[in-house]
Amino acid sequence: MLLWATVSVVALGFLIALEIAARHYGLPGPMTNQAKEVVLAPKSGPLLYAGMALMMVVLTWRERFIAAGVAIGIDVIFFLVRWAVDAKMMFGNGALWVTLGYAVIAVTRRTGRERVLLLKGVGLGLLLVAGRKTGDTWLLITSKTRPTVLDQYVAIADHALGNPSWLIGQLVKATGTIGDHILDYVYIQLAVAAVIVALYQLRNVATERAFPRHHLVRTFLMIGLLGPGIYMIFPVVGPIFAYGADGTHWAVADLWPNTPPPLNVPHQMPFDEITPRNCMPSLHTAWATAIFIHSRKGPRILQFFGAFWLISTLGATLGFGYHYGTDIIAGVVFTLTIEAALRSQERGWDRSGIQLVAYGTAIFAALLVSYRYLPMEMAEHPWVFGPLLILAMVSVIYGYVRTTKRWEPKAAPVRQPEPQPELV
Numbered sequence: 001m002l003l004w005a006t007v008s009v010v011a012l013g014f015l016i017a018l019e020i021a022a023r024h025y026g027l028p029g030p031m032t033n034q035a036k037e038v039v040l041a042p043k044s045g046p047l048l049y050a051g052m053a054l055m056m057v058v059l060t061w062r063e064r065f066i067a068a069g070v071a072i073g074i075d076v077i078f079f080l081v082r083w084a085v086d087a088k089m090m091f092g093n094g095a096l097w098v099t100l101g102y103a104v105i106a107v108t109r110r111t112g113r114e115r116v117l118l119l120k121g122v123g124l125g126l127l128l129v130a131g132r133k134t135g136d137t138w139l140l141i142t143s144k145t146r147p148t149v150l151d152q153y154v155a156i157a158d159h160a161l162g163n164p165s166w167l168i169g170q171l172v173k174a175t176g177t178i179g180d181h182i183l184d185y186v187y188i189q190l191a192v193a194a195v196i197v198a199l200y201q202l203r204n205v206a207t208e209r210a211f212p213r214h215h216l217v218r219t220f221l222m223i224g225l226l227g228p229g230i231y232m233i234f235p236v237v238g239p240i241f242a243y244g245a246d247g248t249h250w251a252v253a254d255l256w257p258n259t260p261p262p263l264n265v266p267h268q269m270p271f272d273e274i275t276p277r278n279c280m281p282s283l284h285t286a287w288a289t290a291i292f293i294h295s296r297k298g299p300r301i302l303q304f305f306g307a308f309w310l311i312s313t314l315g316a317t318l319g320f321g322y323h324y325g326t327d328i329i330a331g332v333v334f335t336l337t338i339e340a341a342l343r344s345q346e347r348g349w350d351r352s353g354i355q356l357v358a359y360g361t362a363i364f365a366a367l368l369v370s371y372r373y374l375p376m377e378m379a380e381h382p383w384v385f386g387p388l389l390i391l392a393m394v395s396v397i398y399g400y401v402r403t404t405k406r407w408e409p410k411a412a413p414v415r416q417p418e419p420q421p422e423l424v
Contacts, residue, residue: 015130018137025144030133037096041082045092047132050195052095054217055102055125057202058117071098099125117209124217128191131224138228139276146235146277150372151242152252152266154280154324157371159263159379160386164325165239165318169257172319186309187316190287193309194220197295200302214346216294220287222338227283230334234368235277240321242269250275256321263379280368282323285331286338288313293339326371329393333364336400347407356403360396367392 019029028036033043042048052071056064074094082089099122106118158165172179186193194216201215241247244256250271255261271277288310295306317323337360344353367389370378378385 015134018134018141021141022137025140027140030130030137033133033136034130037093038100039093041088041090042092042096043090044132045090045095046189046192047129048092048095048099050192051125051129052099053125053195053199054128054202055099055121057124057199057205058121059102060206067098067102070101071095074098096129113209117205120211121205127221128195128217131221132191135224135228138231139278142228142231142235142277143273143275146232147270147273148268149235149237149242149271149277150266150268150280151236151238152261152264152269153375154236154326154371155239155243155261156263156266156375157326157378157385158324159260160382160389161325161329162382162386163260164328165321165323166257166260168315168318169239169321172315173257183312183316183319186312187284187320190284190291190309190313191220193305194287194291197291197298197302197306200298201294214343216290218342219290219294219335219339222342223283223286223290223335226338227281227286227334228278230281230368231277231279234280234372236279236324236327237271237275237277238279238322239324241271241275244321246321247271247275263376266375279323279327280371281330281334281364282317282327283331284313284317285323285328286335289332289335290339293335326367326389329389330364330367332393333360333367333396336396337361337364340400340403343404343407352403352406356399359399363392363396 015029015031019031022029022032037043037048049071052067056067059067071094074097075091078093079089079091081087102118103122103126106115106122110118172183198216198220201212205211236242237247239256241251243252243254243261245251245254250269252261252269292306292310295302298306314328317328318325337357340353340356340360344350344357347353370385374385378389
């Protein structure tokens with residue numbers, strides 16, 4: 001209980017700090033934007049219902065049906081009112097109302113462990129929603145506080161990998177609107193995919209009256225908490241902005257996805273105060289990797305789902321020109337290091353856990369340093385640095401799989417029946 005109280009206080013302080021920072025730039029912060037969605041049209045209805053679904057893991061099946069019915073009923077009323085006054089249409093208010101309603105029920109109608117369990121469920125759902133709002137504010141801060149970007153460095157370093165964003169971009173463009181729409185949906189609904197995997201992991205909470213010690217939501221939120229800090233250190237806007245038409249006059253040239261950038265000595269380049277510096281590392285890749293990892297212990301259909309979402313996310317991040325190949329490698333290493341740290345914290349730190357986290361951190365730092373200070377060497381010797389980059393990522397993957405496999409509880413050996421004397 002003390003840990004949850006500490007986390008709640010830290011989260012509240014973090015939200016207040018982001019609210020103040022956003023107000024400094026004349027825009028509403030995450031708390032204001034979330035409060036508006038109680039009445040106004042939400043930005044993402046599916047996300048609010050995904051948050052409510054997370055909250056409902058602590059409820060009985062009867063309570064779940066009632067909660068879902070109330071949420072849908074409230075949304076129908078909002079829909080009719082908005083239709084009548086010709087306002088912006090979006091669902092999700094009902095899900096937020098139900099989630100907040102259960103927070104009131106927990107405080108006023110529940111006691112002891114039941115109150116704590118329900119508050120944990122409500123907190124889990126609201127954290128998912130608040131994470132989206134804090135992410136939007138973080139992106140605003142990166143665009144306002146980082147007037148120059150390092151895209152030229154990353155684009156030159158990407159030559160060592162064969163310029164995958166340019167290659168996949170041409171492939172996605174060739175698939176037409178069908179491939180574009182599928183990848184766009186996968187890219188946008190990443191949080192909903194995470195909730196599907198998390199719901200499987202949390203399926204027994206209502207009967208066991210306790211949460212598992214480690215699950216996907218913990219990793220998901222930690223990635224979102226730490227990732228924007230790297231954005232501030234290594235600001236990058238992405239190829240479609242720095243080398244494409246979306247960058248307007250700020251772009252180096254309109255090259256993406258048809259012409260890879262020339263091998264010129266890179267420089268920091270100024271960019272607008274609107275476009276987020278949210279490329280290094282690729283958090284979409286990091287989150288999709290976390291979904292893939294946590295889906296491995298589910299049924300076969302969930303494993304296929306996790307693999308599909310990871311592959312599709314990689315196709316979207318590269319094919320839409322949002323990321324470079326170097327971002328992808330950094331995102332994978334970033335996730336595995338965070339996952340290793342959380343699992344070590346859950347089971348108790350030991351030598352293998354410390355070594356794995358330290359190794360992942362060192363590789364991640366080495367990637368950033370090499371992208372910043374060795375891009376020309378990497379581009380001029382692709383057959384050396386390309387395999388090295390892949391090998392660095394694979395070494396972290398291998399270390400994670402090898403170490404965590406030893407952490408799994410060993411199944412008890414099957415006891416063989418004792419031989420019986422033969423009856424004569």
